[in-house]
Amino acid sequence: MNLSVTKEQFTFYSRVGAAFLLLWLFGDLVSHPDTFYPRVWNNIWRWAYVLVLNFILFEYTLPFIRFTWKRILLGLFLLWVHLMLYSFGLYAWRLIGIALHIYTPLVTFADTDKAVESQMSYSAGSIFFFGAIRLLYGYTKLRQTAQQLRIEKQAAELNYLKSQTNPHFLFNTLNNIYSLARIKSDLAPESILRLSKILRYMLYETSGAYVAIEQELKIISDYIALEQLRYDESLRVNFNYDVEEMRQALPPLLLMPLVENAFKHGVSETRSQPFVDIHLSVNQRKLAFIVKNSTEAFPEERSINENIGLSNLRRQLELLYTDYNLSVQPGESVFTATLKINLASHV
Known part of the structure; x- marks a missing residue:
């Protein structure tokens, strides 16, 4: 699988990711104004992780599952891997951030399950946000493509009709001249x-x-x-x-x-x-x-x-x-x- 990123994909995920980050930061500003600044770095750290995961999920994993029925089992396995990465993986990413003094632990969890559940809520929100906009974007792009094809088809037909009109017009005119030339x-x-x-x-x-x-x-x-x-x-x-x-x-x-x-x-x-x-x-x-x-x-x-x-x-x-x-x-x-x-x- 070639995990290359096109310019269109980079632009789309950059813009959607920025919108998701700003929306989450706004929620933190309203709910926790006293700890807003450390939460900014915490969100940026988590945001970078789920941005990459969402890109892989929507651009490669889900299209791979729809490609052929023979890949359903492998596709289900990949979804399970994504689930682990969105939950335990994001929790591990949090621990890495803490170790690097990038992530500030503002909440103490009673156990690992509670910590994973907290991280999973963030992942679920990102999946819903990216998925909804990705679906809307795909639908809009599909309509634009269909509209462009319709315009191109009509333009081609119109050019064909014009190409019929001009020879027909010329043929009638030449007939007129022929009739005059025939009688000198x-x-x-x-x-x-x-x-x-x-x-x-x-x-x-x-x-x-x-x-x-x-x-x-x-x-x-x-x-x-x-x-x-x-x-x-x-x-x-x-x-x-x-x-x-x-x-x-x-x-x-x-x-x-x-x-x-x-x-x-x-x-x-x-x-x-x-x-x-x-x-x-x-x-x-x-x-x-x-x-x-x-x-x-x-x-x-x-x-x-x-x-x-x-x-x-x-x-x-x-x-x-x-x-x-x-x-x-x-x-x-x-x-x-x-x-x-x-x-x-x-x-």
Whole structure:
């Protein structure tokens, strides 16, 4: 058995031991103020002994017993050894202190049994004190570890969702440019230029946890302009916003799936009078994002597209916020997606 002491263990037992010593000294000060100073040295002498014993008991003996059932007998023997050390051992430690003129015998015992019983009461108090705090400390540490694992798991899942969003976003954009290049449109160079801006944003801005709403609005505007290159003047796009503070934080590309969904599953499927209406408002940390688009699909068909296109966004919202609502209203001619978020409810 390697009786090494880690920095965490040293810190814990030093602090708990100091608290136990101070608590006992306070009791002596109240009960025996006339002999308080010699009792200080007596308590320090006993305290050093039980501190080492408690460390061995809680860090090695008890975990050893729980390790395997085959060690129960040996574990019971070790507990008996501890009992002897806490009683007769502490009494012997008292005699050593007296011989070294460190411990002052303030009480005379009628026999050895009475002396051992007196020392055992001190040991029992230390076991209860150390054990209770050790149990509370272990429980708190376990909860912190579980919380940290949950946070790391959610962060990994969120990064995975982002890694899905970015390629999906890029794939749709490249499809737009491909359609222009295929007909040798003069708008292809402009679309490539806008794509480069979008790629720059994705490479340098979306790696962080937040961006300013102002940046998110800019990338949405660039994407809308890129989409408009594919259509003639029959497409009507209305994008307006009312934001009280442009520097408010927002996860990057969080709103983009709703905009993409409007063009990919709405405008592209509309043969006459296609339109997209987008409105964003952020006031008093309350965000409302409403996207309406034309559609000719039946409601039951729209629900399939919705599940595919918006499931990623729904999961991101679950991981990021506690107060939000994402609702969709499919219809025969208009599809409406409404996202409301309390930005102050970020996890």
